[in-house]
Amino acid sequence: MECVCFVHRLIYVRHETDTPDLATVARAREGxxxxxxxxxxQTQVRIYNFVLSMVANPADAADLTQQVxxxxxxxxxxxxxxxxxxxxxxxxxxxxxxxxxKKTTPEWVPLESEIGENEGGQAPVSLADEGYTPDAAVAxxxxxxxxxxxxxxxxxxxxxxxxxxHLEGMEVNEIAEVLGVPPGTVLSRLARARETLRSRLxxxxxxxxAG
Amino acid sequence: MKNxxxxxxxxxxxxxxxxxxxxxxxxxxxLATCRHCAAEVQALEQVGRMLDxxxxxxxxxxxxxxxxxELLAQQASNVRPWxxxxxxxxxxxxLGLATALVVLALVFFLPTESEPVVAEGTSPAxxxxxxxxxxxxxxxxxxxxxxxxxxxxx
Numbered sequence: 001m002e003c004v005c006f007v008h009r010l011i012y013v014r015h016e017t018d019t020p021d022l023a024t025v026a027r028a029r030e031g032x033x034x035x036x037x038x039x040x041x042q043t044q045v046r047i048y049n050f051v052l053s054m055v056a057n058p059a060d061a062a063d064l065t066q067q068v069x070x071x072x073x074x075x076x077x078x079x080x081x082x083x084x085x086x087x088x089x090x091x092x093x094x095x096x097x098x099x100x101x102k103k104t105t106p107e108w109v110p111l112e113s114e115i116g117e118n119e120g121g122q123a124p125v126s127l128a129d130e131g132y133t134p135d136a137a138v139a140x141x142x143x144x145x146x147x148x149x150x151x152x153x154x155x156x157x158x159x160x161x162x163x164x165x166h167l168e169g170m171e172v173n174e175i176a177e178v179l180g181v182p183p184g185t186v187l188s189r190l191a192r193a194r195e196t197l198r199s200r201l202x203x204x205x206x207x208x209x210a211g
Numbered sequence: 212m213k214n215x216x217x218x219x220x221x222x223x224x225x226x227x228x229x230x231x232x233x234x235x236x237x238x239x240x241x242l243a244t245c246r247h248c249a250a251e252v253q254a255l256e257q258v259g260r261m262l263d264x265x266x267x268x269x270x271x272x273x274x275x276x277x278x279x280x281e282l283l284a285q286q287a288s289n290v291r292p293w294x295x296x297x298x299x300x301x302x303x304x305x306l307g308l309a310t311a312l313v314v315l316a317l318v319f320f321l322p323t324e325s326e327p328v329v330a331e332g333t334s335p336a337x338x339x340x341x342x343x344x345x346x347x348x349x350x351x352x353x354x355x356x357x358x359x360x361x362x363x364x365x
Contacts, residue, residue, distance in 0.1 A: 033282050040275055048270035062271050066278050073282055147261050166262035187229030195223040198251075198258045205254045 020085055029076050036076075040069055046086075046168045047093055053163035054097045054156060064100055068093045086170070090178040143204055150200040158193035161186055214241070215248055222248060226255040 020042045027035035047068055052061040071092050079088055151159055164170045164178070165186075172190075176183040198205065218241050224230050225238045242249045 031286065033279060033286065036282065037275055037279060040278065044270050044274065045267050049267045052268055058268070058271075062274060065270060066274060066281075069278050070281060070285075073285075143261060144264075144266060147265055151262075151265075162262060166259075167265055167267050184229070187224065187227055190227040191223035191229050194227060194255055194258055197262070198223075198255050201258055201261065202254075204261065205257055208257055 025076075025079070025085065028073075029079070036069075036073055043086075043089060044069075047089060049163055049167050050090060050093055050160075051097060053151075053159045054094075055100075056152060060100075064096055065093075067100070068096045071096055084174065084177075087174055087177050090164075094178060146201060146204060147197075150197050153200065154193055154196060158189050158196070161189045162193045162197075165190060215245060218245075218248055219251070222251050222255060226252060226259060 020039055024035050024038050028039055044065065048061060048065045051064045051068065052058065055061050055064060068089070072089060075092065079085070151162055154162065160179070161175055164175045165172070170178075172183050172186045175186045179186070218238055221230060221234065221238055225235065230238065242252060
Protein backbone atom coordinates (compact mmCIF):
# COMPACT_ATOMS: atom_id res chain seq x y z
CA MET A 1 0.00 0.00 0.00
CA GLU A 2 2.84 2.32 0.87
CA CYS A 3 4.41 1.52 -2.45
CA VAL A 4 1.21 2.41 -4.31
CA CYS A 5 0.97 5.70 -2.42
CA PHE A 6 4.57 6.50 -3.24
CA VAL A 7 4.06 5.88 -6.95
CA HIS A 8 0.85 7.87 -6.84
CA ARG A 9 2.71 10.77 -5.28
CA LEU A 10 5.44 10.54 -7.89
CA ILE A 11 2.89 10.71 -10.66
CA TYR A 12 0.57 13.38 -9.38
CA VAL A 13 1.83 15.40 -6.51
CA ARG A 14 5.40 16.34 -5.96
CA HIS A 15 6.75 19.18 -8.03
CA GLU A 16 4.90 18.22 -11.16
CA THR A 17 5.13 21.74 -12.51
CA ASP A 18 6.52 20.98 -15.95
CA THR A 19 4.38 21.74 -18.94
CA PRO A 20 2.54 18.80 -20.50
CA ASP A 21 3.88 17.47 -23.77
CA LEU A 22 3.90 20.32 -26.31
CA ALA A 23 3.00 17.97 -29.16
CA THR A 24 -0.12 16.91 -27.27
CA VAL A 25 -1.01 20.55 -26.65
CA ALA A 26 -0.53 21.28 -30.37
CA ARG A 27 -2.76 18.37 -31.39
CA ALA A 28 -5.42 19.48 -28.93
CA ARG A 29 -5.25 23.00 -30.35
CA GLU A 30 -6.03 21.59 -33.77
CA GLY A 31 -9.24 20.12 -32.39
CA UNK A 32 -8.08 16.60 -31.51
CA UNK A 33 -10.41 15.62 -28.66
CA UNK A 34 -8.37 12.54 -27.77
CA UNK A 35 -5.22 14.65 -27.41
CA UNK A 36 -7.18 16.95 -25.13
CA UNK A 37 -8.22 13.84 -23.20
CA UNK A 38 -4.54 13.09 -22.67
CA UNK A 39 -4.03 16.60 -21.29
CA UNK A 40 -7.06 16.12 -19.10
CA UNK A 41 -5.69 12.89 -17.64
CA GLN A 42 -2.34 14.56 -16.95
CA THR A 43 -3.85 17.53 -15.16
CA GLN A 44 -7.25 16.60 -13.73
CA VAL A 45 -6.12 15.59 -10.22
CA ARG A 46 -4.37 18.88 -9.61
CA ILE A 47 -7.12 21.02 -11.06
CA TYR A 48 -9.82 19.08 -9.21
CA ASN A 49 -7.97 19.56 -5.90
CA PHE A 50 -7.41 23.23 -6.66
CA VAL A 51 -11.13 23.73 -7.31
CA LEU A 52 -12.01 21.61 -4.28
CA SER A 53 -9.91 23.90 -2.10
CA MET A 54 -12.21 26.76 -3.08
CA VAL A 55 -15.64 25.11 -3.08
CA ALA A 56 -15.20 22.35 -0.46
CA ASN A 57 -18.09 20.27 -1.87
CA PRO A 58 -16.79 17.35 -4.04
CA ALA A 59 -19.87 17.30 -6.29
CA ASP A 60 -19.57 21.02 -7.00
CA ALA A 61 -15.84 20.63 -7.50
CA ALA A 62 -16.43 17.90 -10.11
CA ASP A 63 -18.96 20.04 -12.00
CA LEU A 64 -16.72 23.08 -11.92
CA THR A 65 -13.67 21.07 -12.95
CA GLN A 66 -15.61 19.93 -15.99
CA GLN A 67 -16.47 23.55 -16.76
CA VAL A 68 -12.77 24.43 -16.41
CA UNK A 69 -11.85 21.96 -19.13
CA UNK A 70 -14.69 23.08 -21.40
CA UNK A 71 -13.37 26.65 -21.04
CA UNK A 72 -9.81 25.42 -21.59
CA UNK A 73 -10.90 23.59 -24.76
CA UNK A 74 -12.48 26.77 -26.10
CA UNK A 75 -9.51 28.91 -25.08
CA UNK A 76 -6.75 26.56 -26.16
CA UNK A 77 -6.20 28.51 -29.38
CA UNK A 78 -5.43 31.58 -27.28
CA UNK A 79 -2.71 29.87 -25.24
CA UNK A 80 0.58 31.58 -26.03
CA UNK A 81 3.44 29.21 -26.70
CA UNK A 82 5.60 30.96 -24.11
CA UNK A 83 2.92 30.90 -21.44
CA UNK A 84 3.19 28.47 -18.53
CA UNK A 85 0.52 25.86 -19.11
CA UNK A 86 -0.17 25.31 -15.42
CA UNK A 87 -0.57 28.99 -14.68
CA UNK A 88 -2.92 29.35 -17.65
CA UNK A 89 -5.03 26.37 -16.57
CA UNK A 90 -5.19 27.47 -12.93
CA UNK A 91 -6.27 30.95 -13.98
CA UNK A 92 -9.11 29.45 -15.99
CA UNK A 93 -10.09 27.40 -12.94
CA UNK A 94 -9.99 30.49 -10.74
CA UNK A 95 -12.20 32.40 -13.20
CA UNK A 96 -14.68 29.53 -13.49
CA UNK A 97 -15.06 29.33 -9.71
CA UNK A 98 -15.43 33.11 -9.42
CA UNK A 99 -18.02 33.19 -12.21
CA UNK A 100 -19.99 30.39 -10.56
CA UNK A 101 -20.09 32.41 -7.34
CA LYS A 102 -21.30 35.50 -9.13
CA LYS A 103 -24.17 33.47 -10.54
CA THR A 104 -25.18 31.79 -7.28
CA THR A 105 -24.23 34.10 -4.40
CA PRO A 106 -24.26 37.82 -5.16
CA GLU A 107 -23.08 38.60 -1.65
CA TRP A 108 -19.90 36.57 -2.20
CA VAL A 109 -16.80 38.05 -0.55
CA PRO A 110 -13.78 38.21 -2.87
CA LEU A 111 -10.91 35.85 -2.15
CA GLU A 112 -8.44 38.63 -1.36
CA SER A 113 -10.68 40.40 1.12
CA GLU A 114 -11.80 37.37 3.05
CA ILE A 115 -8.91 37.32 5.47
CA GLY A 116 -8.78 40.94 6.41
CA GLU A 117 -6.05 43.51 6.43
CA ASN A 118 -3.57 41.71 8.63
CA GLU A 119 -3.87 38.39 6.78
CA GLY A 120 -4.27 36.76 10.14
CA GLY A 121 -7.98 35.99 10.27
CA GLN A 122 -9.10 32.76 11.81
CA ALA A 123 -11.88 30.58 10.53
CA PRO A 124 -14.77 30.35 12.96
CA VAL A 125 -14.75 26.56 12.87
CA SER A 126 -12.45 24.58 15.11
CA LEU A 127 -11.81 20.86 15.12
CA ALA A 128 -13.07 20.58 18.67
CA ASP A 129 -16.46 21.84 17.47
CA GLU A 130 -16.72 18.87 15.15
CA GLY A 131 -16.81 16.35 17.95
CA TYR A 132 -13.35 14.92 17.44
CA THR A 133 -11.06 14.27 20.32
CA PRO A 134 -7.30 14.20 19.94
CA ASP A 135 -7.03 10.82 21.64
CA ALA A 136 -9.49 9.24 19.26
CA ALA A 137 -7.68 10.64 16.26
CA VAL A 138 -4.26 9.57 17.43
CA ALA A 139 -5.60 6.15 18.31
CA UNK A 140 -7.01 5.83 14.81
CA UNK A 141 -3.74 7.09 13.35
CA UNK A 142 -5.76 8.84 10.74
CA UNK A 143 -3.36 11.70 10.23
CA UNK A 144 -4.51 12.30 6.70
CA UNK A 145 -8.11 12.79 7.73
CA UNK A 146 -7.07 15.14 10.52
CA UNK A 147 -4.87 17.22 8.31
CA UNK A 148 -7.57 17.38 5.65
CA UNK A 149 -10.08 18.45 8.28
CA UNK A 150 -7.74 21.09 9.62
CA UNK A 151 -7.09 22.47 6.12
CA UNK A 152 -10.84 22.68 5.56
CA UNK A 153 -11.16 25.03 8.56
CA UNK A 154 -8.67 27.53 7.15
CA UNK A 155 -9.86 30.76 5.53
CA UNK A 156 -10.23 30.21 1.81
CA UNK A 157 -7.26 32.31 0.74
CA UNK A 158 -5.02 30.28 3.07
CA UNK A 159 -6.56 26.99 1.98
CA UNK A 160 -5.91 27.78 -1.67
CA UNK A 161 -2.21 28.57 -1.22
CA UNK A 162 -1.72 25.53 1.03
CA UNK A 163 -3.30 23.31 -1.64
CA UNK A 164 -1.27 24.82 -4.45
CA UNK A 165 2.02 24.71 -2.56
CA HIS A 166 1.82 21.47 -0.60
CA LEU A 167 -0.53 19.27 -2.62
CA GLU A 168 0.38 20.47 -6.09
CA GLY A 169 4.00 21.36 -5.41
CA MET A 170 3.72 24.78 -7.07
CA GLU A 171 6.40 27.39 -6.49
CA VAL A 172 5.55 30.62 -4.68
CA ASN A 173 6.07 32.69 -7.85
CA GLU A 174 3.68 30.51 -9.84
CA ILE A 175 1.04 30.77 -7.13
CA ALA A 176 1.48 34.54 -7.05
CA GLU A 177 1.05 34.68 -10.83
CA VAL A 178 -2.14 32.62 -10.75
CA LEU A 179 -3.71 34.60 -7.90
CA GLY A 180 -2.46 37.97 -9.12
CA VAL A 181 -0.83 38.88 -5.81
CA PRO A 182 2.80 39.61 -4.87
CA PRO A 183 4.96 36.61 -3.86
CA GLY A 184 5.30 38.16 -0.39
CA THR A 185 1.54 37.85 0.09
CA VAL A 186 1.67 34.17 -0.83
CA LEU A 187 4.48 33.60 1.70
CA SER A 188 2.56 35.52 4.34
CA ARG A 189 -0.54 33.38 3.75
CA LEU A 190 1.52 30.20 3.86
CA ALA A 191 3.10 31.28 7.15
CA ARG A 192 -0.23 32.18 8.77
CA ALA A 193 -1.79 28.95 7.52
CA ARG A 194 1.14 26.96 8.94
CA GLU A 195 0.77 28.63 12.34
CA THR A 196 -2.99 27.99 12.40
CA LEU A 197 -2.56 24.36 11.39
CA ARG A 198 0.17 23.91 13.97
CA SER A 199 -2.22 24.91 16.75
CA ARG A 200 -5.06 22.80 15.34
CA LEU A 201 -2.91 19.74 14.85
CA UNK A 202 -1.12 20.08 18.18
CA UNK A 203 -2.19 16.62 19.30
CA UNK A 204 -0.56 15.07 16.22
CA UNK A 205 2.59 17.10 16.80
CA UNK A 206 2.73 15.94 20.41
CA UNK A 207 2.08 12.35 19.35
CA UNK A 208 4.85 12.64 16.78
CA UNK A 209 7.27 13.86 19.41
CA ALA A 210 6.27 11.10 21.80
CA GLY A 211 6.57 8.51 19.02
CA MET B 212 10.36 34.82 27.57
CA LYS B 213 9.75 38.49 26.91
CA ASN B 214 12.39 38.24 24.24
CA UNK B 215 10.42 35.36 22.66
CA UNK B 216 7.36 37.54 22.06
CA UNK B 217 9.10 39.52 19.37
CA UNK B 218 10.12 36.33 17.55
CA UNK B 219 7.07 34.12 17.92
CA UNK B 220 5.12 36.03 15.29
CA UNK B 221 7.94 35.44 12.84
CA UNK B 222 8.42 31.71 13.25
CA UNK B 223 5.77 30.81 10.66
CA UNK B 224 7.38 33.13 8.13
CA UNK B 225 10.78 31.72 9.09
CA UNK B 226 9.85 28.11 8.27
CA UNK B 227 8.25 29.00 4.92
CA UNK B 228 11.20 31.17 3.88
CA UNK B 229 9.33 34.44 4.10
CA UNK B 230 11.90 36.47 6.02
CA UNK B 231 14.65 38.63 4.59
CA UNK B 232 18.29 37.86 5.32
CA UNK B 233 18.61 40.12 8.39
CA UNK B 234 15.41 38.86 10.01
CA UNK B 235 16.32 35.28 9.27
CA UNK B 236 19.71 35.63 10.93
CA UNK B 237 18.13 37.30 13.95
CA UNK B 238 15.67 34.42 14.33
CA UNK B 239 18.48 31.89 13.96
CA UNK B 240 20.49 33.61 16.70
CA UNK B 241 17.44 33.52 18.96
CA LEU B 242 16.75 29.85 18.23
CA ALA B 243 20.27 28.97 19.28
CA THR B 244 19.50 30.26 22.78
CA CYS B 245 15.76 29.54 23.18
CA ARG B 246 14.61 25.94 23.48
CA HIS B 247 10.95 26.96 23.53
CA CYS B 248 11.08 28.73 20.14
CA ALA B 249 13.34 26.00 18.69
CA ALA B 250 10.68 23.43 19.65
CA GLU B 251 8.03 25.62 18.06
CA VAL B 252 9.99 25.75 14.82
CA GLN B 253 10.33 21.97 14.88
CA ALA B 254 6.55 21.67 15.35
CA LEU B 255 5.89 24.03 12.43
CA GLU B 256 8.28 22.04 10.25
CA GLN B 257 6.54 18.83 11.29
CA VAL B 258 3.20 20.28 10.20
CA GLY B 259 4.85 21.17 6.89
CA ARG B 260 5.87 17.54 6.44
CA MET B 261 2.31 16.41 7.21
CA LEU B 262 1.05 18.75 4.52
CA ASP B 263 3.63 17.49 2.04
CA UNK B 264 2.52 13.93 2.72
CA UNK B 265 -1.14 14.70 2.06
CA UNK B 266 -2.76 12.60 -0.64
CA UNK B 267 -4.73 14.61 -3.18
CA UNK B 268 -8.45 13.90 -3.39
CA UNK B 269 -9.38 11.70 -6.33
CA UNK B 270 -11.78 13.22 -8.86
CA UNK B 271 -14.81 11.13 -9.86
CA UNK B 272 -13.91 8.47 -12.46
CA UNK B 273 -16.61 9.37 -14.99
CA UNK B 274 -15.43 12.91 -15.63
CA UNK B 275 -13.64 12.32 -18.92
CA UNK B 276 -16.51 10.40 -20.54
CA UNK B 277 -18.91 13.24 -19.70
CA UNK B 278 -16.46 15.87 -20.81
CA UNK B 279 -15.65 14.01 -24.04
CA UNK B 280 -19.34 13.84 -24.96
CA GLU B 281 -19.71 17.55 -24.35
CA LEU B 282 -16.63 18.45 -26.40
CA LEU B 283 -17.70 16.25 -29.32
CA ALA B 284 -21.18 17.78 -29.24
CA GLN B 285 -19.63 21.24 -29.27
CA GLN B 286 -17.35 20.29 -32.12
CA ALA B 287 -20.32 19.00 -34.15
CA SER B 288 -22.28 22.20 -33.60
CA ASN B 289 -19.27 24.34 -34.41
CA VAL B 290 -18.77 23.12 -37.99
CA ARG B 291 -18.22 26.40 -39.81
CA PRO B 292 -20.06 27.30 -43.01
CA TRP B 293 -17.83 27.65 -46.08
CA UNK B 294 -17.84 31.44 -46.04
CA UNK B 295 -16.52 31.51 -42.48
CA UNK B 296 -13.83 29.03 -43.46
CA UNK B 297 -13.00 31.39 -46.34
CA UNK B 298 -12.53 34.29 -43.92
CA UNK B 299 -10.23 32.19 -41.81
CA UNK B 300 -7.60 32.09 -44.55
CA UNK B 301 -4.25 33.76 -43.87
CA UNK B 302 -4.09 37.39 -45.05
CA UNK B 303 -1.52 36.89 -47.87
CA UNK B 304 -3.90 34.41 -49.51
CA UNK B 305 -6.55 37.11 -49.87
CA LEU B 306 -4.02 39.37 -51.57
CA GLY B 307 -2.98 36.57 -53.93
CA LEU B 308 -6.58 35.75 -54.74
CA ALA B 309 -7.43 39.40 -55.46
CA THR B 310 -4.37 39.78 -57.68
CA ALA B 311 -5.26 36.63 -59.62
CA LEU B 312 -8.82 37.89 -60.18
CA VAL B 313 -7.58 41.25 -61.47
CA VAL B 314 -5.14 39.56 -63.85
CA LEU B 315 -7.89 37.26 -65.11
CA ALA B 316 -10.20 40.20 -65.66
CA LEU B 317 -7.53 42.04 -67.63
CA VAL B 318 -6.77 39.01 -69.80
CA PHE B 319 -10.39 38.30 -70.66
CA PHE B 320 -12.00 41.67 -70.91
CA LEU B 321 -9.44 44.14 -72.21
CA PRO B 322 -9.66 44.55 -76.03
CA THR B 323 -6.51 43.22 -77.61
CA GLU B 324 -6.79 45.37 -80.74
CA SER B 325 -7.08 49.09 -80.95
CA GLU B 326 -8.99 49.17 -84.21
CA PRO B 327 -12.08 51.41 -84.39
CA VAL B 328 -15.46 49.95 -83.65
CA VAL B 329 -16.54 50.49 -87.24
CA ALA B 330 -13.86 50.46 -89.91
CA GLU B 331 -14.18 52.75 -92.88
CA GLY B 332 -16.15 51.24 -95.75
CA THR B 333 -17.19 48.06 -93.94
CA SER B 334 -20.48 46.94 -92.62
CA PRO B 335 -20.63 47.51 -88.85
CA ALA B 336 -22.83 44.57 -87.95
CA UNK B 337 -20.31 41.69 -88.51
CA UNK B 338 -17.66 43.60 -86.63
CA UNK B 339 -19.92 44.07 -83.63
CA UNK B 340 -20.98 40.45 -83.86
CA UNK B 341 -17.35 39.39 -83.87
CA UNK B 342 -16.58 41.54 -80.84
CA UNK B 343 -19.81 40.85 -79.03
CA UNK B 344 -18.18 38.87 -76.25
CA UNK B 345 -15.42 41.41 -75.74
CA UNK B 346 -17.88 44.25 -75.52
CA UNK B 347 -20.54 42.78 -73.26
CA UNK B 348 -19.42 44.76 -70.24
CA UNK B 349 -19.11 48.03 -72.09
CA UNK B 350 -21.70 50.41 -70.61
CA UNK B 351 -22.17 51.92 -74.08
CA UNK B 352 -22.53 48.56 -75.75
CA UNK B 353 -26.34 48.47 -75.84
CA UNK B 354 -26.45 52.06 -77.07
CA UNK B 355 -24.02 51.21 -79.85
CA UNK B 356 -26.19 48.26 -80.84
CA UNK B 357 -29.29 50.46 -80.80
CA UNK B 358 -27.50 53.05 -82.98
CA UNK B 359 -26.45 50.41 -85.48
CA UNK B 360 -29.92 48.99 -85.56
CA UNK B 361 -31.33 52.44 -86.27
CA UNK B 362 -28.66 53.15 -88.92
CA UNK B 363 -29.33 49.88 -90.76
CA UNK B 364 -33.03 50.35 -90.46
CA UNK B 365 -35.56 47.85 -89.21
